[in-house]
Amino acid sequence: xxxxxxxxxxxxxxxxxxxxxxxxxxxxxxxxxxxxxxxxxxxxxxxxxxxxxxxxxxxxxxxxxxxxxxxxxxxxxxxxxxxxxxxxxxxxxxxxxxxxxxxxxxxxxxxxxxxxxxxxxxxxxxxxxxxxxxxxxxxxxxxxxxxxxxxxxxxxxxxxxxxxxxxxxxxxxxxxxxxxxxxxxxxxxxxxxxxxxxxxxxxxxxxxxxxxxxxxxxxxxxxxxxxxxxxxxxxxxxxxxxxxxxxxxxxxxxxxxxxxxxxxxxxxxxxxxxxxxxxxxxxxxxxxxxxxxxxxxxxxxxxxxxxxxxxxxxxxxxxxxxx
Amino acid sequence: xxxxxxxxxxxxxxxxxxxxxxxxxxxxxxxxxxxxxxxxxxxxxxxxxxxxxxxxxxxxxxxxxxxxxxxxxxxxxxxxxxxxxxxxxxxxxxxxxxxxxxxxxxxxxxxxxxxxxxxxxxxxxxxxxxxxxxxxxxxxxxxxxxxxxxxxxxxxxxxxxxxxxxxxxxxxxxxxxxxxxxxxxxxxxxxxxxxxxxxxxxxxxxxxxxxxxxxxxxxxxxxxxxxxxxxxxxxxxxxxxxxxxxxxxxxxxxxxxxxxxxxxxxxxxxxxxxxxxxxxxxxxxxxxxxxxxxxxxxxxxxxxxxxxxxxxxxxxxxxxxxxxxxxxxxxxxxxxxxxxxxxxxxxxxxxxxxxxxxxxxxxxxxxxxxxxxxxxxxxxxxxxxxxxxxxxxxxxxxxxxxxxxxxxxxxxxxxxxxxxxxxxxxxxx
Amino acid sequence: xxxxxxxxxxxxxxxxxxxxxxxxxxxxxxxxxxxxxxxxxxxxxxxxxxxxxxxxxxxxxxxxxxxxxxxxxxxxxxxxxxxxxxxxxxxxxxxxxxxxxxxxxxxxxxxxxxxxxxxxxxxxxxxxxxxxxxxxxxxxxxxxxxxxxxxxxxxxxxxxxxxxxxxxxxxxxxxxxxxxxxxxxxxxxxxxxxxxxxxxxxxxxxxxx
Ligand SMILES: [Zn+2]
Numbered sequence: 001x002x003x004x005x006x007x008x009x010x011x012x013x014x015x016x017x018x019x020x021x022x023x024x025x026x027x028x029x030x031x032x033x034x035x036x037x038x039x040x041x042x043x044x045x046x047x048x049x050x051x052x053x054x055x056x057x058x059x060x061x062x063x064x065x066x067x068x069x070x071x072x073x074x075x076x077x078x079x080x081x082x083x084x085x086x087x088x089x090x091x092x093x094x095x096x097x098x099x100x101x102x103x104x105x106x107x108x109x110x111x112x113x114x115x116x117x118x119x120x121x122x123x124x125x126x127x128x129x130x131x132x133x134x135x136x137x138x139x140x141x142x143x144x145x146x147x148x149x150x151x152x153x154x155x156x157x158x159x160x161x162x163x164x165x166x167x168x169x170x171x172x173x174x175x176x177x178x179x180x181x182x183x184x185x186x187x188x189x190x191x192x193x194x195x196x197x198x199x200x201x202x203x204x205x206x207x208x209x210x211x212x213x214x215x216x217x218x219x220x221x222x223x224x225x226x227x228x229x230x231x232x233x234x235x236x237x238x239x240x241x242x243x244x245x246x247x248x249x250x251x252x253x254x255x256x257x258x259x260x261x262x263x264x265x266x267x268x269x270x271x272x273x274x275x276x277x278x279x280x281x282x283x284x285x286x287x288x289x290x291x292x293x294x295x296x297x298x299x300x301x302x303x304x305x306x307x308x309x310x311x312x313x314x315x316x317x318x319x320x321x322x323x
Numbered sequence: 324x325x326x327x328x329x330x331x332x333x334x335x336x337x338x339x340x341x342x343x344x345x346x347x348x349x350x351x352x353x354x355x356x357x358x359x360x361x362x363x364x365x366x367x368x369x370x371x372x373x374x375x376x377x378x379x380x381x382x383x384x385x386x387x388x389x390x391x392x393x394x395x396x397x398x399x400x401x402x403x404x405x406x407x408x409x410x411x412x413x414x415x416x417x418x419x420x421x422x423x424x425x426x427x428x429x430x431x432x433x434x435x436x437x438x439x440x441x442x443x444x445x446x447x448x449x450x451x452x453x454x455x456x457x458x459x460x461x462x463x464x465x466x467x468x469x470x471x472x473x474x475x476x477x478x479x480x481x482x483x484x485x486x487x488x489x490x491x492x493x494x495x496x497x498x499x500x501x502x503x504x505x506x507x508x509x510x511x512x513x514x515x516x517x518x519x520x521x522x523x524x525x526x527x528x529x530x531x532x533x534x535x536x537x538x539x540x541x542x543x544x545x546x547x548x549x550x551x552x553x554x555x556x557x558x559x560x561x562x563x564x565x566x567x568x569x570x571x572x573x574x575x576x577x578x579x580x581x582x583x584x585x586x587x588x589x590x591x592x593x594x595x596x597x598x599x600x601x602x603x604x605x606x607x608x609x610x611x612x613x614x615x616x617x618x619x620x621x622x623x624x625x626x627x628x629x630x631x632x633x634x635x636x637x638x639x640x641x642x643x644x645x646x647x648x649x650x651x652x653x654x655x656x657x658x659x660x661x662x663x664x665x666x667x668x669x670x671x672x673x674x675x676x677x678x679x680x681x682x683x684x685x686x687x688x689x690x691x692x693x694x695x696x697x698x699x700x701x702x703x704x705x706x707x708x709x710x711x712x713x714x715x716x717x718x719x720x721x722x723x724x725x726x727x728x729x730x731x732x733x734x735x736x737x738x739x740x741x742x743x744x745x746x747x748x749x750x751x752x
Numbered sequence: 753x754x755x756x757x758x759x760x761x762x763x764x765x766x767x768x769x770x771x772x773x774x775x776x777x778x779x780x781x782x783x784x785x786x787x788x789x790x791x792x793x794x795x796x797x798x799x800x801x802x803x804x805x806x807x808x809x810x811x812x813x814x815x816x817x818x819x820x821x822x823x824x825x826x827x828x829x830x831x832x833x834x835x836x837x838x839x840x841x842x843x844x845x846x847x848x849x850x851x852x853x854x855x856x857x858x859x860x861x862x863x864x865x866x867x868x869x870x871x872x873x874x875x876x877x878x879x880x881x882x883x884x885x886x887x888x889x890x891x892x893x894x895x896x897x898x899x900x901x902x903x904x905x906x907x908x909x910x911x912x913x914x915x916x917x918x919x920x921x922x923x924x925x926x927x928x929x930x931x932x933x934x935x936x937x938x939x940x941x942x943x944x945x946x947x948x949x950x951x952x953x954x955x956x957x958x959x960x961x
Contacts, residue, residue: 018851025836025852034889039839067839087639108641109512109523110593117592118637131641133523175523199526200517303839308849 001304001311004116004125008136008179014314016183017156020144023293023300024153030066030296040069043306046099048090049128050076050106055267055291056128060103060137063298069306072097087111091120099123101306109133124305132170138266139176141297143184145286146221148293149262158185163215165191165247166225166274167236169198173266174225178206189215193247195236212247216256223264224249224275240273250276254284262286326350327744328358329737332367332703334693336669339369344699347742352695365747367703370736373673375407375700377680377689379470379499379577380553380625381650383409383440385431386424387416392630392720394431397650398438399718400628402745404650405702405735408439408681408689409628413450414475420445420456422464429466437745441684444468446487446498450476455487462494469685472499474553475600477535479505484539488548495685497575499551500539502560503601507531512640514587514602522590524640527602529557536560540567540574551683552576554627556601558611565620575683577625578612580649580656585609585725595636595643596725599629616675617666623680626653630721648724651717655731658706663732669706688741699742708734718751767929772944776918781901781939784917785814788899789821791915796866799825801894803865804832807883808853813934814901815870831858835869835890840882857890867893868914872930874900877911902941904928 001015011019029035045064047057057073064071076090087106094102101124104112109131116125129135147153150160162181168174168190181188182205189207190197201208209215216222227243237243254263254276263275263285271277280287304312327344334340334352341356342349358364378401384392394411401409411428413419419428425442432440444461448454450473461468471491478484478500487498508531513519515526536552540563543550555561555576567574581599586606589597597603615621629646636643657676661667667675681690691697711730714722738746745752776784793799799822806815812834819832836853838844869883880898887896899915904922922928922943929942 022852025854028855032890036889037839038885039844088637106639108639110641111639113593114639131523132525172523175521198520199515199528200520203517204520304849306849307839307844308847309845310848312849312851 001314003305003311004112005136005301005305006113006116006125006127007134008139008176008183010136011180011183012314013156013183016140016143016180018312018314019140019297019300019304020147022304023140023144023296026299026303027293027296030292035066036068037066038068039303039307040064040067043069043100044072044098045069045101045103045302045306046072046074046094046097047128048074048076048094048102048104050104050111051129053105053129056105059291059294060128060298062295063302066295066299067302069100069302072099087115088118088120091115091118095121095123101126101302103128105129107131124311126301126305129172131172133172134176135172136176136180137294137298137301138173139180140301141290141294142177142223142264142266143180144293144297145264145290146262149286150220150260156184157181160186160220161189161218162186163189163191163219163222164225165212165222165249167196167227167231168192168201168225169196170228170231171225177223178204182206189219191215191247193237193243196231212253213256216253217258219257219261221262221264222249222257223266226266226268227270227274244273248274248276249279251278254279254282257284264290266290326359326362327365327739327742328356328362329365329367329372329703332370332372333669334372335673336371339367342372342693342701344701344739344742347699349693349695349697349699352693365703365737367736371669371704371706372693373405373669373702373704374677374690374693375702375738375740376405376654376676377684377686378406378409378626378628378650378653379551379623379680379684380474380579380627381409381411382414382627382629382646383411383428384630385415386427390632390720394428394440395435396718396720397628397630398432398435398440399751400648400650401438402738402740402751403718403735404652405654405704405738406438406650407700407702407738407740407745408441408684408686409650410441410443410470410684412474413443413445413472418445418449419443420448420450422457422460422466425461425466425468426464429464436740437751438740439686439689441470441686442466442468443474443499444471446471446473446478447483452476452478452480452483455483455490458487458491458496459494462496469494469496470499470551470683471496472501472553474499474501477501477503477505479535481538481542485542485546488543488550489546492548497549497551497683499553500535501553502532502535502539504531504534507534511602513590513598514604516587516605518587518590522593524590529559529604529608532557532601533559533563536563540564540572543574544570544572549573550575554579554582554601554625555612555615555621556582556604556608558608561611561615561620565615568620575622575679576620577623577680578616578621579627580624580653580660581647581725582612583609583616583624583660584656589725593640595638595640596647596723596727598640598643598645599627599647600645613660613664613666616661617671622675622683624653624657624676625680626650628719630719631723632721636723646723648717648719648721651719652712652724652726652731654704654735655710655733656726658733659731662706699739701739702735703737705734705736706732708732710734767927767942767944768946769944772929772942774940775920775943776902776941778939781917781941784901785817786821788915788917789818789825792818792822792868792899793825795914799828799830801865802830803858803862803867803893804830805835805857805862805867805869805887806832807869807871807879808834808836809935810930810932811869811871813932814872818868818870818899831860833858835883835886837879837882837886840885842878842882862887862891862893864892864894866895866897868897868899870899872901873928874898874903874911874913874916875906877907877909880911881909901930902928
């Protein structure tokens with residue numbers, strides 16, 4: 001694995017499977033009375049959040065703490081981030097504090113990439129969501145959830161059909177999922193009104209459709225993306241009602257899914273907008289499970305990046321130590 | 324005033340000749356010229372002699388951002404780049420929208436003495452696009468402004484643009500438009516295309532530039548005015564300008580060196596050194612721009628030299644300032660992209676980097692033929708030299724060059740401003 | 753750590769093949785496992801509360817074999833599982849992060865049981881130290897014992913085995929390799945010099961056997 005996790009594209013198939021397999025083992029530990037492992041004792045993980053996201057921060061925090069890392073939560077929101085120096089100065093501070101890993105959430109696409117490549121700090125950088133770019137650990141936990149529900153927690157997602165519906169243009173979750181799912185062999189279809197698809201989407205490793213109803217019957221999983229409030233008044237679509245009618249997942253549409261298919265949402269949801277309340281609460285919905293799985297997957301990522309002298313090696317098979 | 328004899332220079336890349344400079348003018352051209360007493364001899368050794376370069380688009384940052392560049396440092400960079408005249412853009416602080424500000428910049432240029440500085444006047448007060456600045460007063464000032472631009476911002480209101488185009492006809496001025504439809508580029512971070520989609524950076528569509536250019540050539544034709552288009556960056560823009568010229572309309576255009584070489588693929592690094600307005604486009608655009616410059620659709624290479632202090636570039640992409648240095652590397656980039664590719668010969672380089680820009684800016688003393696009696700504004704280029712760009716070695720006060728570590732062909736050996744060397748042996752005189 | 757799944761087959765030989773000689777053959781291993789099973793029964797006075805936990809990879813196979821023998825002797829099912837100690841190692845930072853192996857604790861757990869840890873080779877003792885820590889997070893056994901196929905000496909911690917298949921005096925430079933049918937296609941214990949010529953300081957290879 002690379003030293004940083006910035007994009008889902010940083011993960012080879014072997015890397016991705018290693019993360020998922022490791023997360024699978026760690027998920028068992030979460031079922032024990034003593035959930036804590038001593039593995040990252042003495043390591044410092046900084047949660048550097050320039051954007052509010054309590055759920056993601058808590059998930060990373062729980063993951064780091066279960067591995068016995070020291071966790072520092074650094075909320076940079078509210079401090080003046082108008083000048084770019086803030087990121088640099090913050091990075092230098094974290095470096096001085098001896099951060100072994102920095103988990104960064106930032107409103108600007110590319111900020112984690114810049115942090116990782118600037119030379120400002122030595123530790124690993126984990127992207128916890130940057131602007132409208134990527135959110136690789138979300139994609140990993142989504143893949144983990146799909147693999148558990150569809151493939152018995154084993155192997156890749158070869159041939160599985162995944163439909164992602166909604167605001168692809170502004171979605172870091174969609175970008176990371178398309179990349180990771182393609183790496184794992186799944187067939188992804190993006191469904192959105194044309195206004196919410198980026199220019200160049202035809203070059204992505206996926207199919208694109210404007211029609212949700214034509215994709216549901218052959219989907220193994222359907223992932224509904226959140227529609228941000230601020231999009232609603234920017235003419236991406238006429239009204240919430242029309243969006244919901246054309247692209248929302250209601251019970252009728254859910255009934256069109258194959259029996260085994262699951263319904264996913266990265267949260268937080270707009271119930272009644274992109275997803276009907278009954279659908280969100282149905283047994284097919286993995287929304288709560290996704291939250292649980294998030295901790296195992298993030299533990300796996302932190303362990304594989306920080307647990308050794310260097311990140312896990314997946315390309316050379318030196319079994320010197322395989323005992 | 325001293326006398327200089329340049330021996331064995333290929334004038335516009337032609338046969339080697341000697342050029343005698345005396346009293347600020349070219350006194351004699353021929354082979355085997357004798358050197359009068361007290362003449363300094365410059366062995367050109369087959370280097371290429373061109374008319375001093377003229378930049379239509381330079382940000383000297385003074386007044387207001389002297390931490391990024393000053394007229395003094397900017398004109399040093401210009402001289403080292405082979406320039407004898409630059410047009411200083413109006414987006415200073417305060418904005419160059421009054422006779423007072425343009426005269427200040429003009430005087431600072433005079434004091435520097437290394438390169439003529441011709442201030443560009445703002446089209447609208449404060450670059451706000453709402454009310455015309457005192458264009459006539461700026462023209463009548465000591466700065467004798469002929470070029471007007473709200474560069475950095477687009478004159479997006481069609482009525483204001485029309486009025487400006489019409490108004491400057493009275494004194495043979497020209498409006499240089501920064502073509503960027505503001506609504507289509509709100510929050511835009513880079514060229515809209517495959518790369519922006521992957522990087523999750525707000526796209527800056529080509530059509531935002533092309534729509535304004537299309538509108539403005541039609542407006543210019545309608546009112547019978549001269550129009551200049553700044554930093555053309557897309558293949559579509561080239562097509563529209565080609566069409567406008569085919570109609571016989573008085574439209575001129577410029578392209579920057581970086582748009583002749585760099586593409587939006589570089590943005591994958593999220594390195595703010597590649598953040599620029601207009602944004603780096605695609606390889607197809609680069610090819611079309613080179614072709615447009617070669618066939619004369621695009622009249623001039625203009626640097627859009629845009630210095631920024633380190634802190635405005637040493638940060639995340641979203642908050643970084645837009646712009647890159649250009650003066651000291653422009654000629655090398657043009658040699659690499661246009662001369663070595665066979666698209667332009669050295670006479671063509673002289674035309675696009677000196678003759679035509681001087682004509683667009685109505686600069687009488689620049690962009691002239693290399694002929695006896697003409698002002699000795701000259702640059703001597705060693706095309707066979709190669710150099711690696713080292714930001715800290717640049718004369719500019721800033722270091723935001725996208726070419727750091729890149730090996731470029733050519734070297735400015737000497738620059739003469741009205742017979743006085745500003746650069747000699749590749750160093751400031 | 754490796755791309756190959758932890759339980760997959762043959763280990764690349766860092767044992768110099770020219771120097772390797774078998775110190776235990778298949779029949780010896782078979783006999784030794786049977787003997788250890790009898791010793792467990794004897795010392796535990798029956799195998800009623802015994803839980804066998806193998807340490808991956810080869811310890812797990814040995815634990816399964818032991819369980820079979822115990823069942824033969826006692827005619828009673830003996831719970832057997834696997835205990836991965838990776839996350840408890842004290843040498844994690846000496847190498848790149850490594851893949852986890854499976855931990856499987858028998859359904860009835862280990863509380864109040866006699867846990868017998870099973871490993872192939874006992875060397876520095878650090879693996880067993882990690883296993884004791886791991887066990888501590890899982891439950892509270894009545895007692896913990898250790899069974900190993902080979903004890904090659906060179907302990908770095910105050911740890912000893914309760915059941916030893918073969919005591920094998922070795923030098924640090926030597927390497928012990930256990931081959932088991934389940935993974936390697938045959939049963940044998942090989943002793944030889946390391947394939948990598950350069951002598952490796954013991955601290956850097958604490959788990960080498
Ligand atoms: Zn501009």
